[in-house]
Amino acid sequence: VLIKTEYLTVMTNSISLPHLPEEQTDAQLLQRIKQKDRRALEAFYLHFQRPLFSYLLRLLGQETLAEDLLQEVMLIVWQQAQRYKGKATVSCWLFGIAHHQAYKILRKKTHEISLEADLNTLDRVQNLPDAALTPEDNALRSATSAEINQALNYLSAEHREVLELAFYQEFSCKEISSIVGIPDGTVKSRLSYARRALKTALLHNGWEG
Amino acid sequence: MQQSGPQWSHEDNRLKDNHLKEAVYQGYVARSGTFDSATQVSLACPKEQLAWYVNDTLPPQQREAITEHLRYCADCRYEVEQWSRTKTAIQLADAEQPLLRTMLFSAIEQRLDTNTPTARVRAIVTRAWQNLLVRTRYYSEILWTQARQIRVDLLWSPLLLLLISPSLIMLGYHIHTLSSLLNLQAFLSALLIALGMAFLYGQEIDPAYEMIQATPTEPALLLLLRGSIVFSYNVLINLLALLPLLLTHPGGLQLTPQWILGNWLAPLCCLAAISLLLSIVLNARVALCVCLLLWGLRALTLFSFNISLSSFLYSYGQFWQQTPLLFGIAAIAVILTFIAVERKERIVVL
Numbered sequence: 141v142l143i144k145t146e147y148l149t150v151m152t153n154s155i156s157l158p159h160l161p162e163e164q165t166d167a168q169l170l171q172r173i174k175q176k177d178r179r180a181l182e183a184f185y186l187h188f189q190r191p192l193f194s195y196l197l198r199l200l201g202q203e204t205l206a207e208d209l210l211q212e213v214m215l216i217v218w219q220q221a222q223r224y225k226g227k228a229t230v231s232c233w234l235f236g237i238a239h240h241q242a243y244k245i246l247r248k249k250t251h252e253i254s255l256e257a258d259l260n261t262l263d264r265v266q267n268l269p270d271a272a273l274t275p276e277d278n279a280l281r282s283a284t285s286a287e288i289n290q291a292l293n294y295l296s297a298e299h300r301e302v303l304e305l306a307f308y309q310e311f312s313c314k315e316i317s318s319i320v321g322i323p324d325g326t327v328k329s330r331l332s333y334a335r336r337a338l339k340t341a342l343l344h345n346g347w348e349g
Numbered sequence: 350m351q352q353s354g355p356q357w358s359h360e361d362n363r364l365k366d367n368h369l370k371e372a373v374y375q376g377y378v379a380r381s382g383t384f385d386s387a388t389q390v391s392l393a394c395p396k397e398q399l400a401w402y403v404n405d406t407l408p409p410q411q412r413e414a415i416t417e418h419l420r421y422c423a424d425c426r427y428e429v430e431q432w433s434r435t436k437t438a439i440q441l442a443d444a445e446q447p448l449l450r451t452m453l454f455s456a457i458e459q460r461l462d463t464n465t466p467t468a469r470v471r472a473i474v475t476r477a478w479q480n481l482l483v484r485t486r487y488y489s490e491i492l493w494t495q496a497r498q499i500r501v502d503l504l505w506s507p508l509l510l511l512l513i514s515p516s517l518i519m520l521g522y523h524i525h526t527l528s529s530l531l532n533l534q535a536f537l538s539a540l541l542i543a544l545g546m547a548f549l550y551g552q553e554i555d556p557a558y559e560m561i562q563a564t565p566t567e568p569a570l571l572l573l574l575r576g577s578i579v580f581s582y583n584v585l586i587n588l589l590a591l592l593p594l595l596l597t598h599p600g601g602l603q604l605t606p607q608w609i610l611g612n613w614l615a616p617l618c619c620l621a622a623i624s625l626l627l628s629i630v631l632n633a634r635v636a637l638c639v640c641l642l643l644w645g646l647r648a649l650t651l652f653s654f655n656i657s658l659s660s661f662l663y664s665y666g667q668f669w670q671q672t673p674l675l676f677g678i679a680a681i682a683v684i685l686t687f688i689a690v691e692r693k694e695r696i697v698v699l
Contacts, residue, residue, distance in 0.1 A: 178458065178461070181457075182454055185454050185457065186454075189449055189453070190449070193446075193449050194443050194446055197446055197447075198443070198446075203447055207449065207450065207453060210449075210453070211453065211456060211457050211460060214457045215457065215460055215461070215464070218461060219464075283438065285441045285442045285444065285445040286445070288438045288439075288441060288442040289442045289445065292439075292442060303435070303439050304439065304443070306400060306401075306404050306436075307403075307404055307435060307436040307439040307440060308439050308440055308443045310404050310405065310406065311404075311406065312401060312404075312406035312407075313401050313406070315406075328397050328400070331400055332400075335400075335431070335432070335435050338435065338438070
């Protein structure tokens with residue numbers, strides 16, 4: 141556990157958002173993008189590429205698809221930067237676009253998604269007795285990243301999304317609510333549900349404490 | 350049991366939110382060792398906020414209050430530990446995700462370059478051309494499949510037309526009978542095409558029907574392609590049947606466009622369309638009977654055999670001379686056929 145924690149600290153430091161110079165905040169970069177400044181778009185891309193890719197990959201599950209969509213999102217930013225009115229943070233606005241685009245694809249390939257796996261897992265979550273939580277607690281602590289990724293794939297896109305936005309992108313409840321377009325209460329309940337489903341999926345995948 | 354409340358310090362008074370006060374109060378209860386079940390029920394833990402406490406997005410005041418609450422609430426501490434583990438798991442999983450291609454921004458720039466008006470027009474034209482190619486290939490494949498599944502008797506029966514003219518010529522028919530010969534040929538060709546349309550779909554076990562059931566191809570598309578094959582094949586045979594007459598009597602025939610439209614094409618299209626509609630809506634037998642009846646009556650008017658016609662038969666004969674009306678009826682019948690075939694995948698059984 142200790143080794144994993146250290147490893148995680150190193151990794152999360154290495155993948156955290158690069159700090160922009162003060163004169164180039166997100167909003168200012170968007171201002172320059174409105175004026176069709178390609179260098180600003182490049183800086184904007186470098187700033188958001190990793191978190192955005194991670195989010196899209198988590199939602200779509202396919203590397204090439206996530207890369208294509210990342211390009212698409214950047215094109216939308218280039219074309220529609222003037223639509224940003226400053227009511228939300230830039231990252232919120234950007235992830236909102238990414239969410240919208242990703243769900244357009246997800247809706248198209250709904251038939252390809254194995255609903256059976258999701259339903260089975262979530263059904264088990266619904267019927268899970270409280271006593272069963274104890275070994276699962278250990279599951280989250282000791283499972284490898286591959287096992288966690290595999291377990292996450294058992295969750296529906298909506299549940300993976302809130303986990304990703306809350307704990308990797310570290311958005312607040314209100315921000316997630318505005319990105320995903322659902323009420324605060326739904327974000328909270330979806331997050332609790334996703335946590336339980338993740339634990340169940342870890343057991344479902346054959347993890348043994 | 351007497352329950353003494355907590356003494357709110359000046360600092361505590363900053364916490365104006367009652368919910369947070371309750372959280373601290375619960376901490377006081379736990380610290381002082383006093384217990385009141387009624388009080389404990391009323392003091393709800395801020396469970397809904399704990400996930401946001403862990404991801405560090407709560408306002409400072411709220412965060413501070415929860416930190417204080419956690420000192421005394423084992424349940425919430427446990428919950429926070431669970432959320433922390435979830436957070437660690439998600440971050441661990443995300444850290445293992447593949448890296449992005451380094452040249453991705455170049456690809457984005459290329460797409461920006463292709464987003465100019467001329468590039469967009471070029472892209473639309475290219476896409477339309479590719480679309481056309483794909484669709485042509487798709488329809489030609491279906492056409493070929495349908496051609497292979499058409500009943501064999503629909504292919505050889507029109508060939509009988511080819512025998513009529515040479516036979517009559519060999520029997521020594523004179524040039525002045527040619528107009529009657531042409532009328533006979535037009536009459537028979539219309540009947541043959543109508544029967545072909547009636548039996549577009551085959552027996553009870555029809556490979557085409559099986560295909561309709563097994564593939565998502567629209568029934569209307571299959572009907573259109575199959576009907577087009579049979580219709581155009583028959584028209585081609587009709588034209589070939591005229592060849593012997595054209596070759597033996599090149600100057601004797603008066604094949605004007607008006608004659609072709611009025612005496613040949615219009616009745617042919619009308620009868621074929623009526624036959625197709627009846628075969629789809631009802632069945633092939635009904636279509637066959639109606640066609641024979643219509644054409645039998647017309648035979649009386651066309652080849653009068655020196656019998657005086659009743660007024661009804663005379664009007665009926667005139668009806669088949671109304672070119673625009675016949676084309677109109679044919680168009681309506683075809684439209685109704687395609688509506689019917691979409692609504693009801695009815696397969697005609699012989």
